[in-house]
Amino acid sequence: MTIAETERAPKTPATPASTLTLRDDRTGKSYTLPIEDGTINASELHKIRATDDDPGLFTYDPGFTATAAVKSAITYIDGDQGILRYRGYPIEELAEASGFLEIASLLLEGELPTDQVLAEWRDEITHHTFIHENIKKFIDGFRHDAHPMGILMSTVAALSTFYPEAKQIGDADARRKQIVRLIAKMPTIAAFAYRHAIGLPYAYPDNDLGYTGNFLNMMWKTTELQYRPDPILERALEVLFILHADHEQNCSTSTVRVVGSSRSDPYSAVAAGIGALYGPLHGGANEQVLRMLEEIGSVDRVPQHIERVKKGELRLMGFGHRIYKSYDPRAKVIKRVADDVFRVTGRNPLLDIALELERIALEDEYFVSHKLYPNVDFYSGIIYQAMGFPTEMFPVLFAIGRTPGWLAQWEEGLLDPEQKIARPRQIYTGPALRHLE
Numbered sequence: 001m002t003i004a005e006t007e008r009a010p011k012t013p014a015t016p017a018s019t020l021t022l023r024d025d026r027t028g029k030s031y032t033l034p035i036e037d038g039t040i041n042a043s044e045l046h047k048i049r050a051t052d053d054d055p056g057l058f059t060y061d062p063g064f065t066a067t068a069a070v071k072s073a074i075t076y077i078d079g080d081q082g083i084l085r086y087r088g089y090p091i092e093e094l095a096e097a098s099g100f101l102e103i104a105s106l107l108l109e110g111e112l113p114t115d116q117v118l119a120e121w122r123d124e125i126t127h128h129t130f131i132h133e134n135i136k137k138f139i140d141g142f143r144h145d146a147h148p149m150g151i152l153m154s155t156v157a158a159l160s161t162f163y164p165e166a167k168q169i170g171d172a173d174a175r176r177k178q179i180v181r182l183i184a185k186m187p188t189i190a191a192f193a194y195r196h197a198i199g200l201p202y203a204y205p206d207n208d209l210g211y212t213g214n215f216l217n218m219m220w221k222t223t224e225l226q227y228r229p230d231p232i233l234e235r236a237l238e239v240l241f242i243l244h245a246d247h248e249q250n251c252s253t254s255t256v257r258v259v260g261s262s263r264s265d266p267y268s269a270v271a272a273g274i275g276a277l278y279g280p281l282h283g284g285a286n287e288q289v290l291r292m293l294e295e296i297g298s299v300d301r302v303p304q305h306i307e308r309v310k311k312g313e314l315r316l317m318g319f320g321h322r323i324y325k326s327y328d329p330r331a332k333v334i335k336r337v338a339d340d341v342f343r344v345t346g347r348n349p350l351l352d353i354a355l356e357l358e359r360i361a362l363e364d365e366y367f368v369s370h371k372l373y374p375n376v377d378f379y380s381g382i383i384y385q386a387m388g389f390p391t392e393m394f395p396v397l398f399a400i401g402r403t404p405g406w407l408a409q410w411e412e413g414l415l416d417p418e419q420k421i422a423r424p425r426q427i428y429t430g431p432a433l434r435h436l437e
């Protein structure tokens with residue numbers, strides 16, 4: 001893109017719909033900026049100067065609400081219409097018909113794998129699920145009450161020291177190897193973190209089970225010779241992993257890309273992403289939803305909770321989204337998954353509180369005018385709880401699902417010739433020059 005400087009706005013721009021004309025009142029000069037893909041190039045704005053020693057215009061955009069920092073071919077979201085697609089495929093279709101590793105391959109490679117490619121991919125992942133015995137010792141070192149998300153984040157970061165070749169981020173084979181390792185080992189570390197907390201011996205991976213079934217095995221296996229996951233619960237969790245697999249430039253994915261932009265290894269980048277996901281406004285929200293529902297305690301106390309939210313005393317966790325200003329399409333699929341799970345586990349009593357919260361909120365002027373709808377976290381926690389997962393594990397489950405998305409975005413960022421090291425600017429508000437007395 002280039003910026004054309006004109007003394008006044010052109011009377012007939014070449015294509016009126018695809019340029020933006022700005023007048024700088026400091027100088028009286030007008031500038032015509034091309035609009036491409038609904039964006040103007042901020043670096044073109046930066047060329048606008050009032051004087052020769054002016055550093056140029058910057059945009060100020062806390063939280064990046066109006067800034068596109070990357071071009072990506074992975075995930076498409078239309079927040080107004082409630083649309084989510086991976087590589088062009090609607091999430092509803094993928095959640096209905098695909099497996100998690102198939103989706104991981106789609107996100108990473110851009111196309112759904114053929115049967116043969118999928119079989120090889122599954123085999124590769126299955127044969128990388130074990131972790132080095134020293135990693136086990138590393139996990140042993142955490143206090144019994146350490147949050148599993150903290151254990152996951154630290155252990156993933158520690159993996160970087162076990163695979164020093166991961167630093168060769170310019171080598172496609174080395175990249176691929178770390179991607180396989182990360183996707184394969186994430187459930188193992190997650191399950192070990194859980195078992196460490198409750199003092200159970202670690203259950204090793206079972207290569208006869210699928211990705212999700214094996215994770216359930218490592219979580220729940222006790223004395224049986226071979227653990228057999230309930231197929232309905234296994235599929236439900238697989239669908240939840242699929243729904244979480246990518247969500248374009250959210251807080252944790254942007255973190256992974258930012259860390260990756262300095263050419264860090266993928267373990268360090270993903271560990272940073274896990275840190276971002278941990279926060280209660282992001283992946284930690286499902287944990288907070290459960291705590292909120294437990295605190296409300298009964299359906300008749302829902303209206304008073306809603307009133308407190310409207311007074312600004314607290315937020316309705318699991319509601320609202322930076323991008324979705326209508327129903328989160330993932331939340332719709334999750335409601336169906338909940339029905340399947342509750343048929344096996346029995347109904348989670350917190351569901352009635354959640355349904356009542358949703359019913360009142362969707363009719364209430366505050367929530368309607370603020371376009372606040374249930375997001376992916378609103379129902380996922382209730383399902384996880386019914387399946388027996390402790391609340392602390394909820395964000396960990398999110399991290400397992402999100403790993404292929406993080407890695408696809410990390411690699412896309414690395415290979416994008418337009419990307420540079422991420423380095424935003426600031427508006428300095430501190431003291432002007434002063435001297436020691």
Ligand code: ACO
Nearest residue numbers: 281282283285309315316317318319320321322370375377
């Ligand atoms: N409850 C009550 N009010 C809310 C909520 C909520 N959950 N979310 C937003 N609002 C209100 C804000 O108070 C604000 O109102 P105002 O304009 O009258 O001051 C307005 O809606 C806009 O809110 P922002 O915080 O500016 O919106 P933003 O896009 O920055 O935040 C976020 C999005 C963080 C998800 C927010 O909706 C929230 O905190 N939700 C609860 C936490 C949650 O569920 N997070 C999970 C998100 S999904 C995910 O990460 C996987």
